[in-house]
Amino acid sequence: MYISVSDRNGGKKDAQPTSNDPQLPQQAFRLSPVILWLGIVSMFTDISSESVSAVLPLYITGFLGLSAIAFGILDGINQGASAIVRIAAGWAADRSGHPKWIALAGYGLSMVARVGFLFAGGFWALTAIVTGDRIGKGIRTAPRDALITVSAQSEYLARHFGVHRMLDNIGAASGPLLAFFILMLIPNGYGTLFVVSLAFAVIGVATLALVVPNLKTAKSAGTAREPRRRPSFVFRWSLLREPGLGRLLVASGLLGLLTVGDGFIYLVLQDRDSFAVQWFPLLYVGTNVVFLVLAIPLGRLADRWGKAKVFVAGHVALLLCYVLAAVPLGGLGPTLGCLVLLGAFYAATDGVLAALASQLTPPEKLATGIGAAQTVVALSRMAASAGFGVLWFALGPSTAMFVVGGCLAVAVPASLLILRAGIRQRQSA
DSSP: OEEOOBOTTSOBOOOEEOTTSTTSOOOOOOOOHHHHHHHHHHHHHHHHHHHHHTTHHHIIIIISOOOHHHHHHHHHHHHHGGGGTHHHHHHHHHHHSOHHHHHHHHHHHHHHHHHHTTTOOSHHHHHHHHHHHHHHHHHHHHHHHHHHHHHSOGGGHHHHHHHHHHHHHHHHHHHHHHHHHHHHHSTTOHHHHHHHHHHHHHHHHHHHHHTSOOOOOGGGOOOSSSOOOOOOOOOOGGGGGSTTHHHHHHHHHHHHTTOOOHHHHHHHHHHHHOOOGGGTHHHHHHHHHHHHHHHHHHHHHHHHHOHHHHHHHHHHHHHHHHHHHHSSOOSHHHHHHHHHHHHHHHHHHHHHHHHHHHHTSOGGGHHHHHHHHHHHHHHHHHHHHHHHHHHHHHHOHHHHHHHHHHHHHHHHHHHHHHHHHHHHHHHHO
């Protein structure tokens, strides 16, 4: 990652390497309060969203009686509807220089969508609600990650993202646990769960609005000699040709096409072991506990070993998860193994992708670059979920999982080569 350095007279020198350079002295790691508060906001929001997501597969296929193909479509929307606005939201954050307000709009839209769950009872109503919720997620993610980036020490960027993702996944683990207890106490108590989910969403939005400072990003900054240019408010597709960023988009899109949604993996496990449906939300708890435990260690590893290597290694864990879910080995051990591998996959890819995208994007286009990478992943995972629903219907759950795993085994080494070439391109530029 490169930054411009000002001389004593206010001019600019040539771009200099940040303290990622091993020859420069390393500062001690310091966690910014901004990142801490953003993590708390994400924690409350994830309690809200994951408490619903944890029961959505059973709510759709069991309570409402819809098919696996219908769930595949809804899960695809859940994975990819946010892609509609991710780049636009990142661009708006860069243009305005105030990413907090763009992120607040996204969190607010997701909060409003929670109200719809209180009244929805069919496929099309659920489609509209899930789409609105995911569009809110798409609006907030890139501006929030831009706030994290400008608040973090550049040499510890992946670790700062790891801290945020750890707090985020405390909420992601608590949400399904909350759903488990509500449904344990109130059988088919989905209405009660939706009310509690809305309450946590309101707390998250209020925390962001009242506590998180309104930091300015590079767009709003300028020097005495170089005043800020008037924004053109035209998205520049040339951003996608930034050295290295295009290859990141290709690699992440290829891997995303072979990333099956969590709900399908859990349904495969439930189909194989036939455990009681009230235990289903605990599968989400197990995955997210592993995620929050590994988020910081894998962020540190990415800063030291290389972000691209850790990102690809996470997909190796996903491949092993597919294999373990598909083989006819029932019991607690294989199920726990799947949850550990899936949690490791998310810990190695979620925050690391944003850190890698920021490393390959100019500072003044930071949120747009992060949004572009997240858009490609969201769109590809949307296609993956819809396609896997069809494979499930045609081949059965285990065979469909083996097919996707075989394709992922080919894509992993190819993606590593693509990412290495992109990093070399950025370094030479």
